Amino acid sequence: MDYNKRLDGRDFDELRPMEAKAGVIKKADGSAWFRMGNTTAYAAVYGPRELFPKFMQDPKKGILRCNYNMMPFSGAGERVRPGPSRRSKEISAVTEKALSAVVDLSDSPNAVVDVYIELPQTDAGSRCCGINAAAIALADAGIPMRDIVAAVAIGHAGSKIVVDLNYEEEHLPHYLEGLTDQDVADIPVAIIPSPGEISLLQMDGIVHKEVLFKALQKAKIAAMQVNEVQRNALKEKFAHTNEVDFDDNNGSNGANYNNSDNTNDNNENQFDENN
């Protein structure tokens, strides 16, 4: 028996509907909200800020610290026990690794950037959704980074490669007669879009080498779609920002306000006329 039609009627390489918004948490230095189907994630970034205890500081570069948390009411079934678990610690660690491949904290020695990922609603693919939200939040916080990481889960069911699984597909043998656990695999992948590098690759299940390569190809295409949503969310937040008179920024000290204005004296007037 094969998996011929997806349970929710999507195409095999169609992602769940995605939505994203940047700057949703006012008190955070950067924040974002990301939705993939019924999975939603909030990410809040604080920092760079001083890191204590002092022995954890790195004088060469700042460190990134991620925390993944599923809210107790987030799943469809049993209440998730609050607090850190073996699973959430592992996901925090892999999220950290997936993101630190792009962020550059060499300008913030001895400092830390904290990323808190909260999931109020989960329907599989939560680590991917969390990474997607966190990547937007880091960019929103003005952290220097190479690119915006995009993550998506790729699965294998029967003979088909399935993009962006939901909970039912992750547990397909329970929902579909004739498939066993051997036929189903779930592969979360995080991709750095511009070089096409992989910064997270995990797998639950068994697949053939050839199938894995095919799956990674599909992951790259899907991640580009995710990345598009992430970029648009950031651009939307700052879309209204087209300030002109930024030369003031260079002269941060008072004295410079006296000296540097022969070039930008009329900027504000020009701005009014042009717009």
Added chain:
Amino acid sequence: MGLLVKDKQVVVPGDILADDLGFIPGFGTYRNNHNLVCSRLGLVNMEGKVVKIIPLSGKYLPRRNDIVIGRVFDILMAGWRVDINSPYSAVLSSKETPEFIERNEDLSRHFDLDEHLVCKVTNVTSQNLVDVSCRDQGLRKLRGGRIVHVNTHKVPRIIGKKGSMVSMIKQATNCRIIVGQNGLVWIDGEPDKENIAVDAIRKIETESHIPGLTDRMKTYLEEVTGVKLSLTEGGDYNGLQ
């Protein structure tokens, strides 16, 4: 080919800004093979062949000669540790105070914990150790008034050209106002006038992108305070007064 973005366009990390070698990477950009790629969220700024990014978000990073408002949060052997709303705290040495301090004197008599002060950044090292000084005209402890936090990247707009914006608010509300480069603003005056000044600053912060800000603020301030304002260029604005 060539430049792929417009000047003053909003770009996000990973955006390709130019795809040939004719451009030079500036702040917030890096080169990847022949591409020039953005590494910070902000606005594109062209200066000849140099492409740089003007950041729109991020923490305040101290720079030499910045006038900042700080909060004393620790007293050291020969100075104070000052929180300057940045990832790194600053040190105010006891030699850098307006009045002379004897050896073994109790430092809390000059600046106590949780007191605010205006100071100037004198030195920033590569490891981001920051020194501040209070030994210049107008640098002092802040008594009374209130502190408002604003976005660091909006500070130039609140100050305005040669301090025109802040002096307009001062004229309208009759408050004493100090805008620190680190995004802290100190306001001291009559309580209801202070409120007007805070509202005005919040208004600048949220509307700085809409053209005609100065004129709009002038009408707004005249409306609330009833004071007829003349647009004066501060002339000798030094970040204080």
